[in-house]
Amino acid sequence: MAKHGGGGGSNGKKYGGGCCGFIVLAGFVVLIYWAIFQPHHIRATVGSATLSNLTVASNAEVSYSLAVTLSLYNPSVRVNIYYDTIDATLRFRDAVLGPAANGTSPSEFYQRRKTADDVELQFDYGRGPGGVAVAAVAAAELEKEMKGGGPVSLGLDVDVRVRYVFRIFKLRQKPRIWCALSIPLTAEGQGPGVGGAVASGDPCWVKY
Template sequence: MPRGGSARGCCGGLCGLPFTVGLVVLIYWAIFQPHHIRATVDSATLSNLTVSHASSPEAAVSYDLTVSLRLHNPSVRVDIYYDAISAELRFRDAVLGAAANDTSPSVFFQRRKTSEVVKMEFDYGGPGGGVTVARDVAGDLAKETAVSLELDVHVRVRYVFKMFKLRQKPRIRCSISIPVKTEGRHRGFGGTVAASGDRCSVKY
């Protein structure tokens, strides 16, 4: 009987440990409140946009796009480590390609109440560097006077306060509308948009 009681006490202690740890984390979160990051598009420059229609059900789209994304840490006490950033561009649910080069910077440390601008480049304007999409999507893109694009950004971050660390994988979505005009007889279309002040959506 004594040994059975000791076993039950030990089991109860082990089961209570996760609860205690979870309670400590909850109290920490409530006190220090590591707020979700905020994101806005500072600027976006589109150039060499060309659409090549083919006889097949698919067509090729070539373009160069540079986006400056501002990331803000609104937390009062919590710093953030950005461990990885990847970006993808879409037009009406059609994927126009991932960021051709690593974001700059791709890894960085952000103190509380500060902002950092991340540059993303989509280099699909060279020979053979186009993206294959459905013909109807390419046709709609060619008709646009203001190209409406969606920037889809995946981020891996660590919220850090002293000895406490919390890992998260937020997803950032930004809507970008760029008025375009003819750049030249053989250069396609292009345009630039400055910051609109519209905040991107951030989901965890």
């Protein structure tokens, strides 16, 4: 009986060792594949941005509409990308001016290697209940920029969930994209709102 128990333990150890060896080998194969067909980081640029009806109320509420075209490029030679989620937020310095009001278009898509796709971002925060409440200091700084005669400096913060795909291999990543928007302002009609547009093509900062 004792010998029988010992044999079972030995077989269990061999089985466990075989499983560990298989896992290590499989991991090594995946590593080699990704070393050969390594996906490159996506690149992002601002194609255009149109700002309208930007106002700051006395209660530190910011109203505006903004449309941004963000171009995403997959530089990989062999690896395709699934964009699963795209979440965009507009900021003025440390103040959050709201997420993309209508989501993004498209909200998810498949991108082949060595191709670029445009994503439309819409921010629509009208006056009254539709505005965004910010800290009084941030509101004062924004209003100062608006009256200074120069461009207004905004930041576009985009969080993306992607899957790099090469044949049966998949790698999930969560890159963060940051774009600086410098939009020259002009008065709009008789009201207090100001707006402007840029077609910059300026590159954005992408961090993995």
